Amino acid sequence: MLDEDQGLYTIGTVAELIDEHPETLRVWEKNNLIHPERKGKQRRYSNNDIKRLQFIKFLLDQKGLNIAGAKHLISMYSCWYNRNCKGGAYQNSPVPVNEAKACWKIKNTYCLVASDKAEMCNSCALLKTCREGQECKDGTPLGQ
Structure with a gap:
């Protein structure tokens, strides 16, 4: 079974796949929208990174957000860097969805409504790192 979070693709390959210039991907990384794996100095993007990049592109191109808006x-999305995120559900699904929050992982679906908000936050590795007083993934200390 393929690990969806394993870095497999180079920046050139990913840029071609999502129809963006490699420098654009570097700008998005510099602005903490994406964090690809590094193998030496080379970026390696995973399948989930490609889905994140496609969602970022959707926010910027189709929703009209700028980088700051997309970052906000x-x-x-508590699941943005969560390896266990299973994705969302379709609008008419029997599972409750938040129709105001498009899922980044599965196109044309929506994030699930958390039955227990504490459970959702406790499963977030990024939040756990921030709680332990370490720097958050974007480099800012907790509470800033």
């Missing part, structure tokens, strides 16, 4: 919106 992405910060509201």
Whole structure:
């Protein structure tokens, strides 16, 4: 079984796949929208990174957000860097969805409504790192 979070693709390959210039991907990384694996000095993007990049592109191109707006919106996705995120559900699904929050992982689906908000936050590795007083993934200390 393929690990969806394993870095497999180079920046050139990913740029071609999502129809963006490699420098654009570097700018998005510099602005903490994406964090590809590094193998030496080379970036390696995973399948989930490609899905994240496609969602970022959707926010910028189709929703009209700028980088700061996309960064703010992405910060509201507790599952953005969660390896266990299973994705969302379709609008008419029997599972409750938040129709105001498009899922980044599965196109044309929506994030699930958390039955227990504490459970959702406790499963977030990024939040756990921030709680332990370490720097958050974007380099800012907790509470800033």
